[in-house]
Amino acid sequence: MNNKINICFMTDEALSTLKANALTANNYLKTNKNDSQWIREIYDGKLYIEKKQKINDFELKVSPTGDYSEVDFQNSIILYENLKDLPPYILSDERFWAWLNFEKFYKVAIQAMPVKSNSTFLNHWVYAQGNRRGVFFGVLSRCFYRVALTVDERLDDKYELTRFVIKNPERIRNLTWRAFSSEKHLVLGIIKAEKDICDKYGNVVRNSIFTEIAKEISLYASVRLIDVVSEEDIYNFVYNKMKEMVLSEFNGNASAEELINLL
């Protein structure tokens, strides 16, 4: 049986100080791959406060080759399974993820989100662009929510859709910026349609189509009450729209025989 531990929040003071010293923090992230002791150089007050909620003590995997995509799916599932019973107000709290990112899973987070620009720290390690965007931008929080929004207990493999989106996060990224993605039944219907289209048309489905389909759904929702659209109806809408897009994109380049195969 796993040990239980109390969850922690980074203190408000520590978090505000890190944000106010973002360039320095960003530089430390570049050079300190093993531990986050550097935070003490920026803020030497109380870093974390313990909360009463408990979780199993668990570990995430670090890729031995340095390629995080090798462990992304597995880690996302471990995160989800161990955290899913926490209440939403904690799961969406920047201070909780700051504890996981900087303290509990620092080495994993560094591998998952190497510093590529001056804004990496602000955009991905803390929620500089607001809570909603932060949840889906955050190094580890986005891994958790990708699972939470796609796990489907009705399927033989309940993580079938999760595997599909983690393999290529573009398949869900554009949806998560939009408020309707808080309605899980819509996300399931959309991702199922995307998956069926990808299974049918394979490499013909380019990443730009996921951006376009998110826009089409917003257009569809412009006069409709998207919240009450059934999973089946959103599936049909997305499937038909994507099929139309794939075929129209292919139309100019395909031979008649290839086109018939696509249909």
Next chain:
Amino acid sequence: MQIGKKIFPYPTLNNSKNVSCFKNSRFGLVYEDSDASEDKDYLVLKNAHIELDNESLISLLKDGTINAVVIIECSSTVFRKSYDVSIFPKDIKVPLSSLSEKVVISCFLYATKNFSYINDDFLDDYQGYEFQIEKYDILAIDDGYVTNIEYDESKDKKVSSIFRIIKDEFVTDVIKINEGTKTIEIHMPTNQYSLYDNMKNNDNFQCLFFSILAIPALVYVLQEIKDQIIYEEVSLDEISFNYRWLDSIRHAYKKIYNEELTEEMFRDLDVVEVSQKLMNSSTTSAIDDLNRLTIANIYKGDDDNE
């Protein structure tokens, strides 16, 4: 989900009269706030129901051609859920643990199937036309209410400071004030922050720090609020929604002045005086402290010379 002033390709009945395409009809969500002591862990819309006085829409509602829902959305916790409602009151309960910060409660009538739509109460511009409504189309809108939820079941009851002192690498030779949602942030250059950090727990310097940091910050934010009320016609409720520390200030004001700090009173507020009062008259106390420390230093110097 809020619709605002969005224009539809067919007439919609809106709770906001100036964007409604109906002459006289009314639509809206009605509920009572529950007694907080009864359901302290839930957001409760007690006796929630719609008010609708358009006979044709009532008839469509009765035969199931249209339906009514309340949508409760909390973007920051990724919570959004719809609840069926009708003209008959029922309670809607949402666990507070699913909500944090801004929560939007809105209500809609929508089509459950395709149908042709005419209504005697359409504005004149729409009279005589028949509109083809599709399944899920929105027919009536109440953008409803926005509320702010701050829920932490494990939080202790201690009232934390409304100020936060932040070391800021982007600030050089001045102090900057930032009105955060939860606290008023005072951003300080790195060197001065280190000095402050060493001295902040010394009781002799508390009034000094209040008078050189907290009081100017308070003057600044109260003046900003006053200007928003007077020049931008923003209501005090809206401002309180954005700045949660304002509740603490209003609470402290009531304790000192024995009356509520209302929007009207804000318009004539002497922000310099009130800021000092709210901070326990620390400016004058700081001068007393300086005098005391100076005298103590003189005597200490005398001792040293002996």
